[in-house]
Amino acid sequence: MSGHSHFATIKRQKEAKDQAKGKIFSRHSKAIALAIKTGGSADPELNSRLRFAIEQAKADNMPKANIERILQRSQEMGDLEEVTYEGYGPFGVGVIVDAVTNNRNRTAQEIKNLFERAGGSLAGPGAVSYNFEQKSVFVIDKTSDPDSQILSLIDLGVEDIDDVGEAFEVYAPVDKFQEIKGKIEALGYILVSSDLVKKPRTYMSLQNKDDVKKVISFIESLESHEDVQNVYSNLDYDESILS
Numbered sequence: 001m002s003g004h005s006h007f008a009t010i011k012r013q014k015e016a017k018d019q020a021k022g023k024i025f026s027r028h029s030k031a032i033a034l035a036i037k038t039g040g041s042a043d044p045e046l047n048s049r050l051r052f053a054i055e056q057a058k059a060d061n062m063p064k065a066n067i068e069r070i071l072q073r074s075q076e077m078g079d080l081e082e083v084t085y086e087g088y089g090p091f092g093v094g095v096i097v098d099a100v101t102n103n104r105n106r107t108a109q110e111i112k113n114l115f116e117r118a119g120g121s122l123a124g125p126g127a128v129s130y131n132f133e134q135k136s137v138f139v140i141d142k143t144s145d146p147d148s149q150i151l152s153l154i155d156l157g158v159e160d161i162d163d164v165g166e167a168f169e170v171y172a173p174v175d176k177f178q179e180i181k182g183k184i185e186a187l188g189y190i191l192v193s194s195d196l197v198k199k200p201r202t203y204m205s206l207q208n209k210d211d212v213k214k215v216i217s218f219i220e221s222l223e224s225h226e227d228v229q230n231v232y233s234n235l236d237y238d239e240s241i242l243s
Contacts, residue, residue, distance in 0.1 A: 023224070025060075036071070059193065091204070093204045136172040137169055140192065156172075204235060208241075215235050
């Protein structure tokens with residue numbers, strides 16, 4: 001589904017820009033603090049979730065001083081907890097929102113409002129998530145010989161490869177994240193980003209330009225919320241209609 005993947009790639013690249021750093025750093029700060037709370041240790045060597053959170057922060061160029069400050073003062077961020085919301089956006093597009101908050105009621109009401117303003121609605125647990133599965137994803141720049149590159153990636157044991165224009169999105173099992181990442185780096189490919197995501201099993205395909213723009217605008221409104229960590233949808237569209 002190249003349309004969906006292209007949008008995801010653009011979002012990841014957009015988030016790396018300077019104007020988004022405040023939001024990105026805040027997201028990583030919460031992820032690190034939550035990892036310390038759930039993992040029971042502020043030592044990344046003893047806490048695999050914390051180690052992953054720090055790696056993701058570094059990948060987004062979060063300064064080392066910022067990370068160390070969070071490690072030392074994570075308790076000052078309040079009693080954080082993870083919350084997941086499921087619902088349907090415009091035109092029935094399935095959406096999952098992962099958030100970290102210190103006020104569950106406030107966040108729930110604000111997310112509900114964002115859904116309803118876009119003509120969507122929240123749904124109960126499992127209503128949308130049954131269609132998603134957690135995967136490792138790696139965005140890799142294409143080389144001058146993409147056909148050979150695909151073959152070499154397949155040999156690594158990956159599950160799926162999406163062509164998203166100037167890059168490939170490579171999917172693998174969650175438990176193979178570090179292994180596949182290391183193998184990709186060993187091949188000398190340029191790794192744009194690596195993450196754990198919720199990948200749709202089936203997609204909602206939209207053909208109308210205005211409809212696609214409305215869904216994208218809705219997703220961006222969710223992503224802009226201060227408590228939201230990640231937004232996943234099963235939106236698919238032909239990227240050429242937005243050209």
